[in-house]
Amino acid sequence: MINLNHFINKIENAKSLDFGDIFNQSIELFKKVWLQGLVVYLLNMVLMLPFILIMYVPMIVLGVLGQESFDGGLGLEGMGILAISAMIVLIMVMILGVTTISVALKGAYYRMLKHKDLGLDASDDYFFFLKSKYLKKTFMLSLSIIGMMILGYALCVLPVFYLMVPLYYMVITYAMNPDLSNSDIIKIGFKLGNKKWFLSFGLIIVAGILAGLVGVLMCFIGIYVTQQFSDIPAYYVYKSVVGLKEQDAIDEIGTPIE
Numbered sequence: 001m002i003n004l005n006h007f008i009n010k011i012e013n014a015k016s017l018d019f020g021d022i023f024n025q026s027i028e029l030f031k032k033v034w035l036q037g038l039v040v041y042l043l044n045m046v047l048m049l050p051f052i053l054i055m056y057v058p059m060i061v062l063g064v065l066g067q068e069s070f071d072g073g074l075g076l077e078g079m080g081i082l083a084i085s086a087m088i089v090l091i092m093v094m095i096l097g098v099t100t101i102s103v104a105l106k107g108a109y110y111r112m113l114k115h116k117d118l119g120l121d122a123s124d125d126y127f128f129f130l131k132s133k134y135l136k137k138t139f140m141l142s143l144s145i146i147g148m149m150i151l152g153y154a155l156c157v158l159p160v161f162y163l164m165v166p167l168y169y170m171v172i173t174y175a176m177n178p179d180l181s182n183s184d185i186i187k188i189g190f191k192l193g194n195k196k197w198f199l200s201f202g203l204i205i206v207a208g209i210l211a212g213l214v215g216v217l218m219c220f221i222g223i224y225v226t227q228q229f230s231d232i233p234a235y236y237v238y239k240s241v242v243g244l245k246e247q248d249a250i251d252e253i254g255t256p257i258e
Helices: 004-012 017-053 056-071 077-118 132-154 158-176 184-193 197-217 223-241 245-254
Strands: none
Touching: 004 184, 017 056, 017 077, 017 197, 017 223, 077 132, 077 158, 077 223, 132 158, 132 184, 158 184, 158 197, 158 223, 184 197, 184 223, 197 223
Protein backbone atom coordinates (compact mmCIF):
# COMPACT_ATOMS: atom_id res chain seq x y z
CA MET A 1 0.00 0.00 0.00
CA ILE A 2 1.25 3.49 -0.86
CA ASN A 3 2.36 5.37 2.25
CA LEU A 4 1.71 8.95 3.29
CA ASN A 5 5.13 10.23 2.18
CA HIS A 6 4.35 9.24 -1.41
CA PHE A 7 1.36 11.60 -1.46
CA ILE A 8 3.15 14.40 0.38
CA ASN A 9 6.08 14.31 -2.05
CA LYS A 10 3.77 14.47 -5.06
CA ILE A 11 1.86 17.41 -3.61
CA GLU A 12 5.00 19.32 -2.66
CA ASN A 13 6.46 18.85 -6.15
CA ALA A 14 3.21 19.59 -7.97
CA LYS A 15 3.42 21.68 -11.11
CA SER A 16 1.24 24.70 -11.83
CA LEU A 17 -2.19 23.86 -13.20
CA ASP A 18 -4.20 25.73 -15.80
CA PHE A 19 -7.67 26.88 -14.73
CA GLY A 20 -9.07 26.70 -18.26
CA ASP A 21 -7.75 23.20 -18.98
CA ILE A 22 -9.24 21.76 -15.80
CA PHE A 23 -12.56 23.49 -16.39
CA ASN A 24 -12.79 22.23 -19.98
CA GLN A 25 -11.90 18.70 -18.89
CA SER A 26 -14.60 18.92 -16.24
CA ILE A 27 -17.22 19.89 -18.81
CA GLU A 28 -16.26 16.99 -21.07
CA LEU A 29 -16.39 14.50 -18.21
CA PHE A 30 -19.73 15.87 -17.01
CA LYS A 31 -21.24 14.92 -20.37
CA LYS A 32 -20.39 11.30 -19.53
CA VAL A 33 -21.51 11.27 -15.89
CA TRP A 34 -24.51 13.60 -15.68
CA LEU A 35 -26.86 10.66 -15.17
CA GLN A 36 -24.76 9.23 -12.32
CA GLY A 37 -24.64 12.70 -10.76
CA LEU A 38 -28.43 12.96 -10.93
CA VAL A 39 -28.85 9.54 -9.30
CA VAL A 40 -26.41 10.51 -6.51
CA TYR A 41 -28.33 13.74 -5.89
CA LEU A 42 -31.68 11.93 -5.72
CA LEU A 43 -30.27 9.19 -3.47
CA ASN A 44 -28.93 11.88 -1.15
CA MET A 45 -32.40 13.38 -0.84
CA VAL A 46 -34.15 10.04 -0.28
CA LEU A 47 -31.65 8.59 2.21
CA MET A 48 -31.32 11.80 4.21
CA LEU A 49 -35.07 12.29 4.59
CA PRO A 50 -35.54 9.84 7.52
CA PHE A 51 -32.75 11.54 9.48
CA ILE A 52 -34.24 14.97 8.86
CA LEU A 53 -37.68 13.77 9.96
CA ILE A 54 -36.16 12.44 13.20
CA MET A 55 -35.45 16.01 14.27
CA TYR A 56 -39.14 16.91 14.19
CA VAL A 57 -40.24 14.15 16.60
CA PRO A 58 -39.45 16.03 19.86
CA MET A 59 -40.86 19.25 18.39
CA ILE A 60 -44.19 17.54 17.70
CA VAL A 61 -44.23 15.88 21.13
CA LEU A 62 -43.41 19.16 22.85
CA GLY A 63 -46.12 20.95 20.91
CA VAL A 64 -48.82 18.41 21.82
CA LEU A 65 -47.86 17.76 25.44
CA GLY A 66 -46.93 21.37 26.05
CA GLN A 67 -50.42 22.55 25.09
CA GLU A 68 -52.07 19.91 27.29
CA SER A 69 -49.86 20.86 30.22
CA PHE A 70 -50.62 24.53 29.68
CA ASP A 71 -54.38 23.91 29.66
CA GLY A 72 -54.08 21.89 32.85
CA GLY A 73 -51.98 24.48 34.59
CA LEU A 74 -48.98 22.19 34.92
CA GLY A 75 -45.38 23.39 34.95
CA LEU A 76 -43.32 22.85 31.81
CA GLU A 77 -39.86 23.11 33.33
CA GLY A 78 -39.14 19.40 33.65
CA MET A 79 -40.70 18.55 30.33
CA GLY A 80 -38.85 21.42 28.66
CA ILE A 81 -35.47 20.16 29.83
CA LEU A 82 -36.34 16.64 28.67
CA ALA A 83 -37.50 17.87 25.28
CA ILE A 84 -34.41 20.02 24.78
CA SER A 85 -32.15 17.10 25.72
CA ALA A 86 -33.99 14.82 23.31
CA MET A 87 -33.76 17.48 20.61
CA ILE A 88 -29.99 17.82 21.03
CA VAL A 89 -29.47 14.05 20.84
CA LEU A 90 -31.67 13.69 17.78
CA ILE A 91 -30.01 16.63 16.03
CA MET A 92 -26.63 14.99 16.61
CA VAL A 93 -27.96 11.72 15.18
CA MET A 94 -29.38 13.59 12.20
CA ILE A 95 -26.13 15.43 11.48
CA LEU A 96 -24.07 12.24 11.77
CA GLY A 97 -26.47 10.31 9.56
CA VAL A 98 -26.73 13.00 6.89
CA THR A 99 -22.97 13.60 6.80
CA THR A 100 -22.18 9.88 6.60
CA ILE A 101 -24.58 9.42 3.70
CA SER A 102 -23.21 12.50 1.94
CA VAL A 103 -19.58 11.37 2.29
CA ALA A 104 -20.42 7.83 1.17
CA LEU A 105 -22.38 8.87 -1.91
CA LYS A 106 -19.92 11.58 -2.90
CA GLY A 107 -17.06 9.10 -2.53
CA ALA A 108 -18.94 6.65 -4.76
CA TYR A 109 -19.52 9.45 -7.29
CA TYR A 110 -15.80 10.22 -7.42
CA ARG A 111 -15.11 6.54 -8.09
CA MET A 112 -17.53 6.70 -11.01
CA LEU A 113 -15.77 9.82 -12.30
CA LYS A 114 -12.50 7.90 -12.30
CA HIS A 115 -14.03 4.92 -14.10
CA LYS A 116 -15.58 7.09 -16.83
CA ASP A 117 -12.50 9.28 -17.14
CA LEU A 118 -10.14 6.32 -17.59
CA GLY A 119 -12.58 4.28 -19.64
CA LEU A 120 -12.60 1.45 -17.10
CA ASP A 121 -15.25 -1.24 -17.37
CA ALA A 122 -16.79 -1.01 -13.91
CA SER A 123 -20.34 -1.00 -12.58
CA ASP A 124 -21.82 2.07 -10.90
CA ASP A 125 -21.75 1.07 -7.23
CA TYR A 126 -23.54 3.89 -5.41
CA PHE A 127 -23.37 2.17 -2.03
CA PHE A 128 -19.70 1.15 -2.15
CA PHE A 129 -18.79 3.15 0.97
CA LEU A 130 -21.92 2.09 2.87
CA LYS A 131 -20.96 -1.58 2.72
CA SER A 132 -19.75 -3.29 5.88
CA LYS A 133 -16.09 -3.16 4.80
CA TYR A 134 -15.99 0.65 4.69
CA LEU A 135 -19.01 1.76 6.73
CA LYS A 136 -17.07 2.26 9.96
CA LYS A 137 -14.32 4.23 8.20
CA THR A 138 -16.92 6.34 6.38
CA PHE A 139 -18.63 7.05 9.69
CA MET A 140 -15.37 8.00 11.44
CA LEU A 141 -14.29 10.27 8.57
CA SER A 142 -17.72 11.93 8.67
CA LEU A 143 -17.35 12.42 12.42
CA SER A 144 -13.97 14.10 11.85
CA ILE A 145 -15.48 16.36 9.19
CA ILE A 146 -18.29 17.38 11.54
CA GLY A 147 -15.74 18.19 14.24
CA MET A 148 -13.77 20.39 11.84
CA MET A 149 -16.92 22.19 10.70
CA ILE A 150 -18.03 22.84 14.29
CA LEU A 151 -14.58 24.24 15.06
CA GLY A 152 -14.75 26.40 11.94
CA TYR A 153 -18.12 27.87 12.95
CA ALA A 154 -16.87 28.39 16.50
CA LEU A 155 -14.04 30.51 15.08
CA CYS A 156 -16.45 33.05 13.59
CA VAL A 157 -17.45 31.14 10.41
CA LEU A 158 -14.64 32.47 8.17
CA PRO A 159 -12.47 29.33 8.63
CA VAL A 160 -15.34 27.35 7.07
CA PHE A 161 -14.50 28.93 3.71
CA TYR A 162 -10.92 27.74 4.11
CA LEU A 163 -12.05 24.26 5.19
CA MET A 164 -14.28 23.85 2.16
CA VAL A 165 -11.33 23.02 -0.12
CA PRO A 166 -9.47 20.52 2.12
CA LEU A 167 -12.78 18.76 2.83
CA TYR A 168 -13.27 18.19 -0.90
CA TYR A 169 -9.86 16.56 -1.13
CA MET A 170 -10.42 14.42 1.95
CA VAL A 171 -13.44 12.82 0.30
CA ILE A 172 -11.61 12.42 -3.03
CA THR A 173 -8.57 10.91 -1.32
CA TYR A 174 -10.84 8.49 0.52
CA ALA A 175 -12.64 7.58 -2.71
CA MET A 176 -9.38 6.89 -4.56
CA ASN A 177 -7.55 5.27 -1.63
CA PRO A 178 -10.16 3.68 0.67
CA ASP A 179 -7.54 1.60 2.48
CA LEU A 180 -5.63 4.63 3.80
CA SER A 181 -6.12 5.47 7.47
CA ASN A 182 -8.44 8.37 8.27
CA SER A 183 -5.57 10.34 9.78
CA ASP A 184 -3.60 10.03 6.52
CA ILE A 185 -6.66 10.98 4.48
CA ILE A 186 -7.11 14.14 6.57
CA LYS A 187 -3.41 15.05 6.29
CA ILE A 188 -3.45 14.61 2.51
CA GLY A 189 -6.66 16.64 2.25
CA PHE A 190 -5.13 19.56 4.13
CA LYS A 191 -1.81 19.31 2.29
CA LEU A 192 -3.41 19.34 -1.15
CA GLY A 193 -6.00 21.90 -0.09
CA ASN A 194 -3.29 24.29 1.10
CA LYS A 195 -1.18 23.75 -2.01
CA LYS A 196 -3.98 24.41 -4.50
CA TRP A 197 -6.43 26.41 -2.39
CA PHE A 198 -6.99 29.46 -4.60
CA LEU A 199 -7.22 27.45 -7.82
CA SER A 200 -9.57 24.93 -6.23
CA PHE A 201 -11.77 27.55 -4.57
CA GLY A 202 -12.08 29.46 -7.84
CA LEU A 203 -12.96 26.31 -9.78
CA ILE A 204 -15.55 25.21 -7.22
CA ILE A 205 -17.23 28.63 -7.13
CA VAL A 206 -17.27 29.12 -10.92
CA ALA A 207 -18.48 25.55 -11.48
CA GLY A 208 -21.21 26.03 -8.89
CA ILE A 209 -22.39 29.29 -10.47
CA LEU A 210 -22.36 27.76 -13.96
CA ALA A 211 -24.26 24.70 -12.74
CA GLY A 212 -26.87 26.95 -11.14
CA LEU A 213 -27.29 29.16 -14.21
CA VAL A 214 -27.61 26.22 -16.59
CA GLY A 215 -30.07 24.60 -14.20
CA VAL A 216 -32.22 27.75 -14.13
CA LEU A 217 -32.15 27.98 -17.94
CA MET A 218 -33.45 24.40 -18.00
CA CYS A 219 -36.59 25.57 -16.15
CA PHE A 220 -35.10 24.96 -12.68
CA ILE A 221 -35.58 21.19 -12.97
CA GLY A 222 -32.16 21.12 -14.62
CA ILE A 223 -30.58 22.09 -11.30
CA TYR A 224 -31.02 18.47 -10.22
CA VAL A 225 -29.00 17.42 -13.28
CA THR A 226 -26.24 20.04 -13.05
CA GLN A 227 -25.87 20.04 -9.25
CA GLN A 228 -22.95 17.58 -9.18
CA PHE A 229 -20.90 19.42 -11.81
CA SER A 230 -19.21 21.52 -9.11
CA ASP A 231 -17.59 18.35 -7.71
CA ILE A 232 -15.72 17.49 -10.92
CA PRO A 233 -12.96 20.18 -11.06
CA ALA A 234 -11.54 19.07 -7.69
CA TYR A 235 -11.25 15.53 -9.09
CA TYR A 236 -9.06 16.79 -11.94
CA VAL A 237 -6.89 18.82 -9.58
CA TYR A 238 -6.35 15.69 -7.48
CA LYS A 239 -5.64 13.61 -10.57
CA SER A 240 -3.15 16.17 -11.93
CA VAL A 241 -1.29 16.54 -8.64
CA VAL A 242 -1.46 13.13 -6.96
CA GLY A 243 -2.35 10.89 -9.88
CA LEU A 244 -4.43 7.73 -9.94
CA LYS A 245 -3.16 4.20 -9.35
CA GLU A 246 -5.11 2.94 -12.35
CA GLN A 247 -3.68 5.69 -14.57
CA ASP A 248 -0.14 4.84 -13.45
CA ALA A 249 -0.75 1.20 -14.37
CA ILE A 250 -2.11 2.18 -17.80
CA ASP A 251 0.91 4.43 -18.41
CA GLU A 252 3.30 1.64 -17.46
CA ILE A 253 1.62 -0.78 -19.86
CA GLY A 254 1.85 1.76 -22.63
CA THR A 255 5.53 2.52 -22.01
CA PRO A 256 7.85 0.75 -24.46
CA ILE A 257 10.55 -1.51 -23.02
CA GLU A 258 14.02 -0.23 -23.73
